[in-house]
Amino acid sequence: MDSGTRDIMSMPRGGPDASWLDRRLQTDRLEYLDRDDVDHLKRKVMSALDRAGRRRWIGIHGKCARMVLREVADVPSPKILELGAGLGGLxxxxxxxxxxxxxxxxxxxxxxxxxxxxxxxxxxxxxTVRAMDATAIDAPDGHYDLAVFALSLHHLPPQAAARVFAEGTRVANKLLIVDLPRPPAPLHLLLLAVVLPLTRLSPLQHDGFISSLRAYSPSALRAIAQHADPAITVEFRSRRGFGPTVAVARRDR
Ligand SMILES: C[S@@+](CC[C@H](N)C(=O)[O-])C[C@H]1O[C@@H](n2cnc3c(N)ncnc32)[C@H](O)[C@@H]1O
Incomplete structure (x- = not known):
C-alpha cells in the first residue's frame, strides 16, 4: 500500500488539518441505514428522511433539485444520474x-x-431506475451531464469516497455532492450534546447523530478528490452557516 493510500485511509473526517477536538468527533459506528440486520429500522429511517425531504418549503429534495438544475442550466435536455437516491424524492x-x-x-x-x-x-x-454502486458506476465515460450524490457520501470511508469522485467525474461532466455540514468543533460538540438524548427515542435521530460525526469537512473533500485524481478540481457552493456542504467536482479532460 502506498503512503498516499495510507494517509487517506487514516485521514480524519475533519480533513488532514483537523484540530485535536475535531479528530475526536468521529465514529466508525454504523447507522441503521448501513446495516443489513435491522431492516425495519432501516425502512423507518429512509421513510422519515424521504417524507422530510419532500416537504414543500423546507424539504431538502426541492433545495437539491434547484442546485442540480442550476449546474445544468446551459444544457437544454440534461442527462442526470442520481446516485444513492434512496426512495427517489430528488x-x-x-x-x-x-x-x-x-x-x-x-x-x-x-x-x-x-x-x-x-x-x-x-x-x-x-x-430509468437501476441498482448501482456509486464507487463502480456502470456507464461509459462522459455519458451524463451531471451526477449527484445527496446526503450519502458520509456513509462511505475516505477510500471509497475517493472512488465516488473518480467514477462520478468519469461518467459525468460534473459531480455534485450535497452532504451534511461539519460545523466548527466546539459548536459541533454542543449540537451533538443536544441531540444525544433523542437518539434513543428516534431511529432518525440515531442515524442523524452518527451522520454528523461522519460528515466530511471541505478540506477532507478536497483531499479525497486529490487522492482520487489530481486532475479533479472541487468548488464549494455552500453558504456560511448551517446549510449543507455543496461541492462540485470536475475532471480536466
Ligand atoms: C441517507 S440516504 C440518502 C438518500 C437520498 N439521497 C435522500 O436524500 O433521501 C443514503 C443513501 O446512500 C445509499 N448508498 C450508500 N452507499 C452507497 C453506494 N456505495 N452507492 C450507492 N448508494 C449508496 C444508501 O443505500 C442510501 O439510500
Missing part, C-alpha cells in the same frame, strides 16, 4: 421541475431500488 422533483431532463435513478440497496421501481416515478418515460 429525482421526482427534478423530473417535475424540468420539462425535458432525463434522470437515471440509482441506489446500491436493492430494497430501495425495488421501492422506486414500483412507484409513480418509474412510470415517467424520462426516468
Amino acid at each position: 429525482s421526482s422533483k427534478l423530473l417535475a421541475d424540468h420539462p425535458t431532463a432525463q434522470v437515471t435513478v440509482t441506489d446500491i440497496d436493492p430494497t430501495f431500488v425495488a421501492g422506486v421501481a414500483g412507484s409513480d416515478l418509474a412510470g415517467n418515460p424520462r426516468a
Whole structure:
C-alpha cells in the first residue's frame, strides 16, 4: 500500500488539518441505514428522511433539485444520474421541475431500488431506475451531464469516497455532492450534546447523530478528490452557516 493510500485511509473526517477536538468527533459506528440486520429500522429511517425531504418549503429534495438544475442550466435536455437516491424524492422533483431532463435513478440497496421501481416515478418515460454502486458506476465515460450524490457520501470511508469522485467525474461532466455540514468543533460538540438524548427515542435521530460525526469537512473533500485524481478540481457552493456542504467536482479532460 502506498503512503498516499495510507494517509487517506487514516485521514480524519475533519480533513488532514483537523484540530485535536475535531479528530475526536468521529465514529466508525454504523447507522441503521448501513446495516443489513435491522431492516425495519432501516425502512423507518429512509421513510422519515424521504417524507422530510419532500416537504414543500423546507424539504431538502426541492433545495437539491434547484442546485442540480442550476449546474445544468446551459444544457437544454440534461442527462442526470442520481446516485444513492434512496426512495427517489430528488429525482421526482427534478423530473417535475424540468420539462425535458432525463434522470437515471440509482441506489446500491436493492430494497430501495425495488421501492422506486414500483412507484409513480418509474412510470415517467424520462426516468430509468437501476441498482448501482456509486464507487463502480456502470456507464461509459462522459455519458451524463451531471451526477449527484445527496446526503450519502458520509456513509462511505475516505477510500471509497475517493472512488465516488473518480467514477462520478468519469461518467459525468460534473459531480455534485450535497452532504451534511461539519460545523466548527466546539459548536459541533454542543449540537451533538443536544441531540444525544433523542437518539434513543428516534431511529432518525440515531442515524442523524452518527451522520454528523461522519460528515466530511471541505478540506477532507478536497483531499479525497486529490487522492482520487489530481486532475479533479472541487468548488464549494455552500453558504456560511448551517446549510449543507455543496461541492462540485470536475475532471480536466
Ligand atoms: C441517507 S440516504 C440518502 C438518500 C437520498 N439521497 C435522500 O436524500 O433521501 C443514503 C443513501 O446512500 C445509499 N448508498 C450508500 N452507499 C452507497 C453506494 N456505495 N452507492 C450507492 N448508494 C449508496 C444508501 O443505500 C442510501 O439510500
